[in-house]
Amino acid sequence: MTEAGGVPPEIAAWFDVRGWRVRRHQAGMLAAADAGRHALLVADTGAGKTLAGFLPTLAAFCPSRLGAAPPPEGLHTLYVSPLKALAHDVQRNLIAPIEDMGLPIRVETRSGDTPSDRKARQRARPPHVLLTTPESLSLLLSYPEAPELFAGLRRVVIDEVHAFAAGKRGDLLALSLARLQALSPGLQRAALSATLADPDAYRGWLAPWGDIGSTALVEGEEGADPQVEILLPREERIPWSGHAATWAIPQLIEQIAAHRTTLVFTNTRFLAEYIFQELWSANAANLPIGIHHGSLSKEARRKVEGAMARGELRALVCTASLDLGIDWGDIDLVVQMGAPKGSSRLLQRIGRANHRLDCPSEALLVPGNRFEFLEAFAAQQAVREGQRDGELFRRGGLDVLAQHVMAMACAGPFREAALLDEVRSSQAYAWVDEAVFARVLEFVATGGYALRAYDRFRRIVREKDGTWRLTHPEHAARHRLNAGIIVDAEMLEVRFRNGRSLGRVEEGFGASLKPGDTFRFAGLDLEVESLKDLDLVVRAARRSATIPSYMGQRMPISTHLAGRVRAMLADRAGWARFPDDVREWLEVQDWRSHLPAPGRLLVESFPHQGLAYTSYFTFEGWNANQSLGMLITRRMEERGLGPLGFVATDYTLVIWGLKPVEDPASLLSPDILTHEFVDWVQQSYLLRRAFREVAVISGLVERQHPGKRKSGRQVTFSTDLIYDVLQKYEPDHLLIEAAWADARARMTDVARVADVLDRAAREVDHVQLDRISPLAVPALSMIGRESLPSGAADDDLLVEAESLAAMAMRVDPPSGDDGGL
Structure with missing residues (x-):
């Protein structure tokens, strides 16, 4: 037998045959497992991370480790990945060393695509290694045989942990890990990633709460620079x-x-x-x-x-x-x-x-x-x-906790105090106290005060001995049919009241609008009448559109990268590295106006085509800029500045109106997030949209019935009815609270809006110009150019941009009228 921490000769020989060597981090993962520790591996792509995560499993089946003992029986290792395709890819790559070394290890995958008969067989006769997703693992834990199935589990390997740990799928996995640890106290957790900016934050997420020292940080060898x-x-x-x-x-x-x-x-x-x-x-x-x-x-x-x-x-x-x-x-x-x-x-x-x-x-x-x-x-x-983007962890979602509580009830009766202790052993839910947990249990049991009269919301009940159990076995089947975290984003049909359709927009955009808001789409200025089911009902606007360009949904620039861009703009000596046209663009901007400086907010005001324009160079991403545009225009209306529209990009927010903005700092005071923000979210459809997602995740509204799946329109209709009831009779309902948390964190990027306000509170560089600046050209060229489903509007954008650029880049004093006020 090998000594603890050593590489078994079977594995060493397998590496040798291929001309490979066991890398330092691979041996480090094996050593951490032999020492009984959890482990987080951070290593470059191509470093053999997945194999490193599985080495302790392979070693456990090596004859040199087993001696005269028989190979382990039952489920030994769980591999959890964010993608089904990744699990299948890992299975292909894991089979080779197992077969080459002749190890008695069976490997199978389990996901939503796995046939039901195979799923049933896996519960009765599990493989040694099961490759799955967070959602499928949660469902496995909801079966009565879960304690027996997982009692001998030795390892959980979480791949690409950065991809989901900080979101709701991470919340669900954190709760599942807590449950697994309770079923198998000796369980070892391992997580793998190539792109972590703050490994200690992920060590805290991976470890049982308060025991970060139990998790080793294993760092990979440096690879060739890309x-x-x-x-x-x-x-x-x-x-x-x-x-x-x-x-x-x-x-x-x-x-x-x-x-x-x-x-x-x-x-x-x-x-x-x-x-x-x-x-x-x-x-x-x-x-x-x-x-x-x-x-x-x-x-x-x-x-x-x-x-x-x-x-x-x-x-x-x-x-x-x-x-x-x-x-x-x-x-x-x-x-x-x-x-x-x-x-x-x-x-x-x-x-x-x-x-x-x-x-x-x-x-x-x-x-x-x-x-x-x-x-x-x-x-x-x-x-x-080698710099990476940081990912902020936030408190675990109450809708996810409600789903987990229901899963535990499906597995069998439970005691409140024991389940609370288990839940609190995860970092994501360490904040949950007895009062919060009691509210979650009450929601799962009755739907809440306003819904308790409806039998269909009564899913669990408390017995006289204090244990909680299902009210009827059929609730278990319904839970397993509907459980999950991913709620597909819907597209909204833009229609006139007579039913004529103009096309579709992402729900995230439509939900930010309230009745009376105007936007430009399909070449028309439109006013919102209502959002019914998945129809955005509009009419022809009597005035120019406030939101003149439907941009479509896309991922925002990261805070880290945005900070780097701002620093590059301020580093004039570094412009020599840029192409001539980019350098000229920045030089003319510097000559005519200012450049955004780190820690400061650049705001430009200028006349254009008879209107007053203001550009805010925030670099906080499209979502935050869109939210800020909604808030600032509301404040401008209150002050009689006559806002007519705005357009947002990742880098810039441009607003125009009838009267010039003389004091932009006053429009950016921090109280905008306590007054205008709350009013906007409540009057728009954002909260209603967020409620639909948490209602589905928590199990309050079901997407599927046996043999039939509800359409998105049917789900929206159901959640809208419940939302209206709760807003009227129980506005402090658990799911209204969860919806507000989503609206603040995810749908409006309010934290990045707050960053803009913080910079504005320190220093606003407000520059008054006689015409558009070079830096504002890209945003202004977007006005009135809806993003088509293929990006085919780019040709129109280029023509408009060149026209604006000719005006912005002209360095001689303007002669004649530039269309100013």
């Missing part, structure tokens, strides 16, 4: 506006032809479809190119994944659906279309190329406009310096 380049137009300027970067298509075809396999990442599904079509149109050599995103059928995704694994594709256009851990060895180039939005996400995507620690990954960043060039440059520098 080779990240920014693709620039040949003998042309970087566009002023637009996001599709279609200027790069001919150069991308050349790159695809010059490499074995290329992954082309986009930030949205719409853009993935558009870029895929553009590549095919330019694909004169008929190179095999595929597409992969979450809206495709399971069969279509599996077909593409199989083709990639067999090396049959030269390029694959994809979204975040392939961000995580997929190991296809022939990929030798990663392309990021548009802005990367964060250094961690970019590192994750880059790591898909040349998936080996000693082989540098090759990546190309393709900016769609000048701000995206700055963002790409900042991300390139962050990657070279």
